[in-house]
Amino acid sequence: MNIYDVADKAGVSIATVSRVINGNQNVSEKTKEKVLSIMKELGYTPNVFARGLGLNTMNTVGIMCTDSSDPFLANAVYYIEQELRKNGYDSFLCCTGYELKNKQNYLNLLLSKRIDAVILIGSSYLESNVKDNSYIMEAAKEVPVMLINGYLNKPNIYCTLCDDQQATYNATSLLLKEGRKNILYLYTTKSYSGIQKMKGYKEAILTKQSTIDEVYIQSCPNNIEKVKDRLLKLSEDGLVFDGIVTSEDLLAVGSLKYAKTKGISVPEELSIIGYNNSILASCCEPELTSVDNHVETLSLTTVGTLMRVLSGNTVPNRTVISTDLIIRNTTNFSKDIRSLL
Amino acid sequence: MNIYDVADKAGVSIATVSRVINGNQNVSEKTKEKVLSIMKELGYTPNVFARGLGLNTMNTVGIMCTDSSDPFLANAVYYIEQELRKNGYDSFLCCTGYELKNKQNYLNLLLSKRIDAVILIGSSYLESNVKDNSYIMEAAKEVPVMLINGYLNKPNIYCTLCDDQQATYNATSLLLKEGRKNILYLYTTKSYSGIQKMKGYKEAILTKQSTIDEVYIQSCPNNIEKVKDRLLKLSEDGLVFDGIVTSEDLLAVGSLKYAKTKGISVPEELSIIGYNNSILASCCEPELTSVDNHVETLSLTTVGTLMRVLSGNTVPNRTVISTDLIIRNTTNFSKDIRSLL
DNA sequence: TTGTAGGCGTTATCAG
DNA sequence: CTGATAACGCCTACAA
Numbered sequence: 001m002n003i004y005d006v007a008d009k010a011g012v013s014i015a016t017v018s019r020v021i022n023g024n025q026n027v028s029e030k031t032k033e034k035v036l037s038i039m040k041e042l043g044y045t046p047n048v049f050a051r052g053l054g055l056n057t058m059n060t061v062g063i064m065c066t067d068s069s070d071p072f073l074a075n076a077v078y079y080i081e082q083e084l085r086k087n088g089y090d091s092f093l094c095c096t097g098y099e100l101k102n103k104q105n106y107l108n109l110l111l112s113k114r115i116d117a118v119i120l121i122g123s124s125y126l127e128s129n130v131k132d133n134s135y136i137m138e139a140a141k142e143v144p145v146m147l148i149n150g151y152l153n154k155p156n157i158y159c160t161l162c163d164d165q166q167a168t169y170n171a172t173s174l175l176l177k178e179g180r181k182n183i184l185y186l187y188t189t190k191s192y193s194g195i196q197k198m199k200g201y202k203e204a205i206l207t208k209q210s211t212i213d214e215v216y217i218q219s220c221p222n223n224i225e226k227v228k229d230r231l232l233k234l235s236e237d238g239l240v241f242d243g244i245v246t247s248e249d250l251l252a253v254g255s256l257k258y259a260k261t262k263g264i265s266v267p268e269e270l271s272i273i274g275y276n277n278s279i280l281a282s283c284c285e286p287e288l289t290s291v292d293n294h295v296e297t298l299s300l301t302t303v304g305t306l307m308r309v310l311s312g313n314t315v316p317n318r319t320v321i322s323t324d325l326i327i328r329n330t331t332n333f334s335k336d337i338r339s340l341l
Numbered sequence: 342m343n344i345y346d347v348a349d350k351a352g353v354s355i356a357t358v359s360r361v362i363n364g365n366q367n368v369s370e371k372t373k374e375k376v377l378s379i380m381k382e383l384g385y386t387p388n389v390f391a392r393g394l395g396l397n398t399m400n401t402v403g404i405m406c407t408d409s410s411d412p413f414l415a416n417a418v419y420y421i422e423q424e425l426r427k428n429g430y431d432s433f434l435c436c437t438g439y440e441l442k443n444k445q446n447y448l449n450l451l452l453s454k455r456i457d458a459v460i461l462i463g464s465s466y467l468e469s470n471v472k473d474n475s476y477i478m479e480a481a482k483e484v485p486v487m488l489i490n491g492y493l494n495k496p497n498i499y500c501t502l503c504d505d506q507q508a509t510y511n512a513t514s515l516l517l518k519e520g521r522k523n524i525l526y527l528y529t530t531k532s533y534s535g536i537q538k539m540k541g542y543k544e545a546i547l548t549k550q551s552t553i554d555e556v557y558i559q560s561c562p563n564n565i566e567k568v569k570d571r572l573l574k575l576s577e578d579g580l581v582f583d584g585i586v587t588s589e590d591l592l593a594v595g596s597l598k599y600a601k602t603k604g605i606s607v608p609e610e611l612s613i614i615g616y617n618n619s620i621l622a623s624c625c626e627p628e629l630t631s632v633d634n635h636v637e638t639l640s641l642t643t644v645g646t647l648m649r650v651l652s653g654n655t656v657p658n659r660t661v662i663s664t665d666l667i668i669r670n671t672t673n674f675s676k677d678i679r680s681l682l
Numbered sequence: 683t684t685g686t687a688g689g690c691g692t693t694a695t696c697a698g
Numbered sequence: 699c700t701g702a703t704a705a706c707g708c709c710t711a712c713a714a
Contacts, residue, residue, distance in 0.1 A: 048454050051693070283594045
């Protein structure tokens with residue numbers, strides 16, 4: 001079943017059928033209807049390969065994320081996929097994991113599939129070693145590369161990110177205003193946004209004291225138990241803290257488990273702020289105050305930008321979205337403090 | 342850049358290059374090496390469209406899920422994607438949402454992309470109205486259809502499911518053994534596995550009493566607040582219950598929030614069992630006892646089965662995987678009860 | 683072992 | 699407005 005069958009049955013040439021398929025104007029209303037009805041009757045669908053061969057595109061965008069079971073990434077994947085489809089694009093998904101080698105392989109694989117663009121979700125695609133990002137720049141020579149929560153100022157790379165630095169700055173500042181003296185910062189990776197977040201934390205701390213005590217900055221695997229154990233250890237070692245700012249909700253949940261284990265009351269004795277405002281934030285007890293980085297907006301903006309790029313517009317290389325702090329019950333903000341938001 | 346460029350530069354014909362690409366034996370070691378080095382030098386990758394045109398396959402599997410931001414589905418997507426890739430297959434992801442019309446459209450879309458198979462994750466693809474499933478049967482005429490947590494005994498449809506009925510039967514029975522008198526069952530949808538789970542609950546209840554009181558079976562949106570409100574309402578209306586079995590972890594979390602609001606202690610006064618053993622189960626407080634339906638095994642088994650189907654083996658139409666009950670702190674099982682597991 | 687040539691199903695460019 | 703025909707890049711008999 002191909003375009004010839006349709007043409008035969010409709011008594012026209014394949015060229016005419018092709019025109020109908022592609023909505024070309026130069027077809028009389030009569031033949032158009034005729035052809036359409038035959039196509040329906042035969043249940044004909046054009047062969048995407050043949051089409052792709054001619055056009056060298058399949059209206060497909062590659063999506064890469066490290067781990068689609070991470071709630072934040074999963075949400076982004078969802079919104080992006082939906083939005084792409086609304087715009088007539090399909091999506092290839094790749095869950096690459098965290099190893100550089102795999103990321104590179106997957107990206108090459110996507111390129112070899114003649115995708116029209118690629119979207120990298122999450123700042124973990126930006127290695128701290130600048131050279132290691134060259135594979136992204138290479139890819140950008142072939143197709144537009146969209147970065148979510150990462151920043152790389154290079155041709156044909158478009159970045160949508162949220163203002164992570166401002167977000168942790170605000171979060172930390174509010175804890176300070178709340179009267180917290182020793183605020184711990186927990187993070188998982190030194191990815192691009194990881195670094196931004198840390199900057200915000202440091203900046204806020206430096207408004208109150210002249211130096212940063214590095215022991216208050218702790219990197220930790222993104223795992224509830226691991227976080228709990230780490231905090232127990234730190235506490236045993238004599239570290240005193242009454243506030244925790246985290247780079248992920250899960251780290252905050254782990255912190256809650258620590259507090260529970262030690263019988264520390266939250267937020268009376270310890271304030272905790274999560275990040276991402278994921279479903280986890282409203283599952284735990286007490287529910288997490290958390291930074292909402294607007295996954296949905298981030299995702300839709302990215303796709304919107306991509307569409308403009310694909311239709312040949314010149315588009316700014318960087319779009320920054322502001323965050324909100326969603327106040328729940330792991331912080332103890334007064335009316336005055338809340339009014340600052 | 343195409344096969345001709347490579348052939349020219351290597352001083353051979355395109356046929357020879359093609360043979361090298363496809364690992365055909367009939368090429369002398371020398372020419373093979375020559376061609377390979379030229380391909381590397383030029384950075385040549387075969388055009389998938391041209392290839393697909395001839396072979397009419399792209400080694401691509403379509404994955405459909407209703408909502409990739411659901412933790413269970415997200416996990417499944419992750420494992421499936423990884424496993425497919427290990428087997429040399431790419432994946433198209435579609436997040437279809439819950440409306441039948443959309444599901445149908447997406448499935449047709451995938452078929453028109455000449456995918457080699459399609460995997461439907463989650464029992465929400467099986468409508469209770471049997472006729473509404475005919476689109477799946479239609480699809481199965483073209484490519485193998487893999488169903489995860491759904492069952493349809495039709496040609497070219499292969500189902501991998503976990504023993505949901507047994508799981509809720511066990512969960513409910515254990516609560517009864519624990520001494521619970523009035524056990525509520527909360528569920529979200531009457532999908533295939535939804536029905537199985539409910540059967541298990543009823544079966545267990547009927548071992549203790551002669552009839553089911555339907556008011557103890559409540560359907561509820563998959564939303565923490567909604568569940569809480571529903572339970573508060575039921576309680577106000579005078580319904581008495583001391584155990585809750587749910588079809589989703591999120592419903593169990595909502596139940597916890599209800600208990601918290603009413604000052605009911607869990608598990609002393611109320612036992613709660615979740616389903617899926619998702620990350621939510623260990624986030625909340627107390628942590629959820631939950632049915633582990635082994636997403637990973639489910640996913641890997643599905644892909645394994647698919648690979649056997651694609652290589653032409655005859656494969657059983659149905660594979661059932663057993664569940665485990667992961668005991669945490671929302672139940673109060675004695676040593677004796679635990680030993681039953 | 684290697685090369686030639688036809689075919690896969692479209693789209694696009696010309697003539698008419 | 700319509701039709702013939704040449705790409706598109708690859709695979710694979712069939713020949714050599």
